[in-house]
Amino acid sequence: MRQHDETMLLQTPFHSRIAKACELNQWDDWKGYTTPHVYTEVEQEYFAIRNSTGVFDLTPMMKYRITGPDAEAYLNKLLTRDIRKIGVGRVAYAVWCDDAGQVMDDGTVFHLGENDYRLCAYNRVMDWMMWSAMGFDVTIEDETADVAALAVQGPTSCSVLKAMGFEGIENLKAFGIRTYAFDGVILMVSRTGFTGDLGYELWIDPDKAELLWDRLFDAGKNFGIRAIGGAALELARIEAGFLQAGIDFVAAEHAVRMGRSRSPFELGLEWLVSFDKPIFNGRRALLEEKKNGSRYRFVYLDVEGNKPAEHSFIMKGSKVIGTVTSAAWCPTAKSNLAFAQVESKYGNVGEVLVAEIYYQRELQWTRVLASCTVIEKVIFNPPRRRQTPAADF
Amino acid sequence: MLRFLALTPADQVTIDKIECNRVTKKYDAIVIGGGHNGLTNAAYLAKAGLEVLVLEKNPYIGGATVSRELHEGWKYSNCSYVCSLLRPEITRDLELPRHGLQVIPYGGSVTFCQNGDYFGDYPDHGRQYREIARHSVRDADAYERYSADVMKQTRLIRPFLMRTPPDPTSLKLRDLKEMRVLAKAFAELGEEGLADTLKFWTMSIGDYLDGYFETDVLKAHLAGSGIIGTALGVYSPGTAYVLLHHYMGDVDGTVGAWGFARGGMGAIADALAAALQSYGGEIKRDAEVGQIIVKDGVTRGVALTNGDELYADIVVSNLDPKRTFLKIMDAKDLPEDIIHKAKNFKIRGSSGKLNIALDGLPTFNGIPKNSPLLRCDMHILDSLERMEKAYDDWKAETWSKDPYVDMLIPTQVDPTMAPPGKHMMTVFVQYAPPKINGGEWTDDDRDAFGNNVIEQIAKYSPDFKDLILHCEVRTPREIEDEVGLTEGNIFMGELTFDQLLFNRPFPGYAQYRGPVPGMYMCGSGTHPGGGVMAAPGANAAREILLDLKRPNTVPAGYPDD
Numbered sequence: 018m019r020q021h022d023e024t025m026l027l028q029t030p031f032h033s034r035i036a037k038a039c040e041l042n043q044w045d046d047w048k049g050y051t052t053p054h055v056y057t058e059v060e061q062e063y064f065a066i067r068n069s070t071g072v073f074d075l076t077p078m079m080k081y082r083i084t085g086p087d088a089e090a091y092l093n094k095l096l097t098r099d100i101r102k103i104g105v106g107r108v109a110y111a112v113w114c115d116d117a118g119q120v121m122d123d124g125t126v127f128h129l130g131e132n133d134y135r136l137c138a139y140n141r142v143m144d145w146m147m148w149s150a151m152g153f154d155v156t157i158e159d160e161t162a163d164v165a166a167l168a169v170q171g172p173t174s175c176s177v178l179k180a181m182g183f184e185g186i187e188n189l190k191a192f193g194i195r196t197y198a199f200d201g202v203i204l205m206v207s208r209t210g211f212t213g214d215l216g217y218e219l220w221i222d223p224d225k226a227e228l229l230w231d232r233l234f235d236a237g238k239n240f241g242i243r244a245i246g247g248a249a250l251e252l253a254r255i256e257a258g259f260l261q262a263g264i265d266f267v268a269a270e271h272a273v274r275m276g277r278s279r280s281p282f283e284l285g286l287e288w289l290v291s292f293d294k295p296i297f298n299g300r301r302a303l304l305e306e307k308k309n310g311s312r313y314r315f316v317y318l319d320v321e322g323n324k325p326a327e328h329s330f331i332m333k334g335s336k337v338i339g340t341v342t343s344a345a346w347c348p349t350a351k352s353n354l355a356f357a358q359v360e361s362k363y364g365n366v367g368e369v370l371v372a373e374i375y376y377q378r379e380l381q382w383t384r385v386l387a388s389c390t391v392i393e394k395v396i397f398n399p400p401r402r403r404q405t406p407a408a409d410f
Numbered sequence: 411m412l413r414f415l416a417l418t419p420a421d422q423v424t425i426d427k428i429e430c431n432r433v434t435k436k437y438d439a440i441v442i443g444g445g446h447n448g449l450t451n452a453a454y455l456a457k458a459g460l461e462v463l464v465l466e467k468n469p470y471i472g473g474a475t476v477s478r479e480l481h482e483g484w485k486y487s488n489c490s491y492v493c494s495l496l497r498p499e500i501t502r503d504l505e506l507p508r509h510g511l512q513v514i515p516y517g518g519s520v521t522f523c524q525n526g527d528y529f530g531d532y533p534d535h536g537r538q539y540r541e542i543a544r545h546s547v548r549d550a551d552a553y554e555r556y557s558a559d560v561m562k563q564t565r566l567i568r569p570f571l572m573r574t575p576p577d578p579t580s581l582k583l584r585d586l587k588e589m590r591v592l593a594k595a596f597a598e599l600g601e602e603g604l605a606d607t608l609k610f611w612t613m614s615i616g617d618y619l620d621g622y623f624e625t626d627v628l629k630a631h632l633a634g635s636g637i638i639g640t641a642l643g644v645y646s647p648g649t650a651y652v653l654l655h656h657y658m659g660d661v662d663g664t665v666g667a668w669g670f671a672r673g674g675m676g677a678i679a680d681a682l683a684a685a686l687q688s689y690g691g692e693i694k695r696d697a698e699v700g701q702i703i704v705k706d707g708v709t710r711g712v713a714l715t716n717g718d719e720l721y722a723d724i725v726v727s728n729l730d731p732k733r734t735f736l737k738i739m740d741a742k743d744l745p746e747d748i749i750h751k752a753k754n755f756k757i758r759g760s761s762g763k764l765n766i767a768l769d770g771l772p773t774f775n776g777i778p779k780n781s782p783l784l785r786c787d788m789h790i791l792d793s794l795e796r797m798e799k800a801y802d803d804w805k806a807e808t809w810s811k812d813p814y815v816d817m818l819i820p821t822q823v824d825p826t827m828a829p830p831g832k833h834m835m836t837v838f839v840q841y842a843p844p845k846i847n848g849g850e851w852t853d854d855d856r857d858a859f860g861n862n863v864i865e866q867i868a869k870y871s872p873d874f875k876d877l878i879l880h881c882e883v884r885t886p887r888e889i890e891d892e893v894g895l896t897e898g899n900i901f902m903g904e905l906t907f908d909q910l911l912f913n914r915p916f917p918g919y920a921q922y923r924g925p926v927p928g929m930y931m932c933g934s935g936t937h938p939g940g941g942v943m944a945a946p947g948a949n950a951a952r953e954i955l956l957d958l959k960r961p962n963t964v965p966a967g968y969p970d971d
């Protein structure tokens with residue numbers, strides 16, 4: 018019998034600790050794992066990320082290890098950005114496309130050593146990675162279950178890690194990696210995250226997961242440490258302006274209907290596409306698109322009023338020109354932010370559009386036509402996010 | 411010579427300004443007082459393109475919205491200490507987050523009982539229900555009715571916070587229109603709702619709560635919001651509204667929620683000041699105004715207590731109505747009625763404050779160490795009777811011997827105000843009279859008042875006294891002397907129906923305009939009152955810009971839903 022035969026949902030190596038802390042018993046299913054939706058209160062968990070330290074179990078994140086003499090060359094073909102520029106000990110955000118130049122997923126690539134990489138992804142992409150690996154001398158391993166991972170995010174996160182005895186952690190630059198000895202194993206710390214704040218991700222052998230959790234929370238007791246669920250993280254990532262696969266775009270492989278997938282250009286990710294490289298998946302199609310123009314444009318909208326424009330139609334005059342994919346009232350930026358995909362001729366920075374917002378109060382629906390302005394960047398962008406040495410709070 | 415020929419009109423302006431500075435620069439508007447309303451007002455005027463100067467008598471800005479380090483490594487929110495009423499429209503419009511403001515909500519409250527028990531008002535609804543039910547099942551059910559009734563009343567008031575009250579005696583189109591808005595809002599409540607509104611605005615909080623609950627400690631727990639900052643007892647008519655005033659704010663849309671300003675309440679003033687400066691406004695500290703200069707019946711500027719004169723055709727007072735009209739204006743410049751009204755304005759001091767640096771987190775009888783109840787408002791006084799007796803002491807012109815306190819340890823949430831593992835405690839105390847037995851407060855009185863509060867807390871926290879490293883004690887005397895609030899009244903005038911809406915501060919003067927052309931009011935003594943809302947400052951700016959026929963820069967309130 019394997020674990021999946023005994024239970025509908027798998028548990029992460031932190032589950033014993035999470036279950037104890039999850040007062041509301043509200044759970045999500047993330048790639049077949051039981052993960053907490055809310056522990057105690059979404060708002061307080063969100064503010065732990067923005068005011069002190071929030072801890073999020075990201076073990077179910079798909080993790081692929083890519084090694085072998087051609088690892089770098091292989092990834093450079095798989096990903097649209099130039100992987101040769103990512104030095105050892107560095108992490109980079111990346112997307113990968115199918116041959117039609119449509120985004121299959123986004124994720125982070127960790128350069129662990131020479132020709133040794135870890136690719137973290139939202140979707141399961143082994144099949145595509147294997148197809149793409151033809152002709153390359155590489156080994157690709159799904160190590161999702163072999164690495165336990167915690168995101169430790171927020172303004173006091175560096176103080177917490179210092180209190181754990183991680184010397185010099187404050188000097189780790191954004192997107193950098195360091196390793197520390199932890200109870201006989203190696204603990205990897207990267208200054209990465211999905212919150213747009215100062216923060217780190219901790220990667221360790223699952224056997225040490227519970228010990229890591231305990232030591233972390235012990236070290237953090239004077240720094241407002243708090244376990245956070247998926248709901249709080251979702252709010253933080255919207256405020257930070259980060260895309261979520263499955264919400265802000267459909268993976269090219271999963272799209273059934275014509276025209277539902279998106280290219281990197283259509284997601285505002287042009288900066289991740291490096292045409293300097295002679296070969297990468299989707300290159301030809303993307304060059305075509307660059308020449309002929311895109312169908313859609315991804316925009317951030319500053320929406321008037323305080324009603325989140327969730328799932329709203331975006332209109333120019335009376336014409337529907339797009340839809341909202343993510344929206345939230347952002348509690349730190351105090352902005353009413355929406356991500357929208359609009360027809361490409363609309364959406365220049367400064368353009369005023371209209372969001373058709375529906376909201377329900379005491380069983381009655383109300384419709385609001387809220388004016389919204391296309392903004393270049395999201396409002397939330399604190400200096401502490403990149404500041405090195407990292408601040409204490 | 412060539413340079414002279416190359417002068418552009420812009421250069422000319424600069425030179426004119428330099429010339430002006432040498433003589434005396436004339437501003438478009440001078441705001442007296444760098445409290446949060448003065449800064450808000452100035453920010454909106456500056457945003458409209460006016461040259462604005464804020465004058466603050468202290469070496470630091472903020473008024474009662476201030477954070478100071480009085481013990482090394484600890485920051486206090488010396489006066490106001492929590493934030494809910496600050497209008498979100500203003501926060502967003504003035505980009506206060508970009509200027510460093512972050513408000514972190516906290517939830518819940520607890521009242522300690524004399525018998526060792528407690529009543530915990532948990533932020534989680536299910537837990538709150540069970541806790542009330544532990545004391546009375548009937549009260550737990552009644553709480554649902556109570557919450558809905560209170561919410562109805564906050565929904566009535568909230569839309570008026572960012573509006574100028576109409577003058578009910580005026581026949582001006584704008585006043586008539588505003589009266590209609592007001593009438594419509596009342597009409598929507600229906601007959602029963604209207605009756606409730608009248609009750610809410612006139613009843614005592616004690617009587618009001620008696621209509622819902624049977625448990626003493628629950629009533630005492632809720633009644634605290636009805637007396638805070640108010641020289642009235644729980645059975646004095648009008649205190650029900652004061653409770654409403656504490657419920658009508660919101661944090662990120664959660665009506666009634668309260669939060670901490672990260673870094674202390676001074677962060678609000680600092681962010682407002684940064685916004686003001688981003689629009690080109692100026693702030694002058696250590697600049698106490700002695701007199702508003704009026705010539706030929708029009709406002710001309712101000713004279714500082716050091717003798718300097720500064721000129722502007724618009725002068726806005728962020729000071730309370732008594733201080734404005736009785737101290738920094740000459741009686742001969744004022745119509746007689748306003749002097750009477752100012753003299754009769756109710757602004758009685760009733761509160762004190764302790765700010766305490768703690769060596770660690772104190773424990774409280776019966777409360778588990780990690781309870782969320784330690785991270786929220788903690789109250790002492792478990793019956794309305796004890797609360798009324800506390801008020802009896804105030805009437806006898808002494809501080810309450812068995813005082814009501816609203817205390818918090820914000821450092822459990824805010825990591826910026828004390829070293830890690832150490833804590834700061836803010837203790838709001840009701841009651842403290844403006845005078846002691848007819849005389850001024852002395853230092854000995856202050857210390858005795860402070861010790862009495864510390865002893866009171868120590869009855870419920872065995873290790874509290876041993877953890878005290880430093881304590882700032884503020885009586886109405888300190889609040890008046892340092893902040894400038896007459897009698898130390900935290901709301902700049904009592905929040906009773908006779909002094910609300912078109913009666914605030916006085917009938918006929920509720921639209922932020924003073925009795926002399928060019929003179930305005932923007933403090934909490936005007937509609938909609940105190941509590942760090944910033945609405946008076948913004949509303950006053952809108953009126954000033956209207957008079958100047960300038961485009962309005964003040965945002966409209968969010969529609970409620």
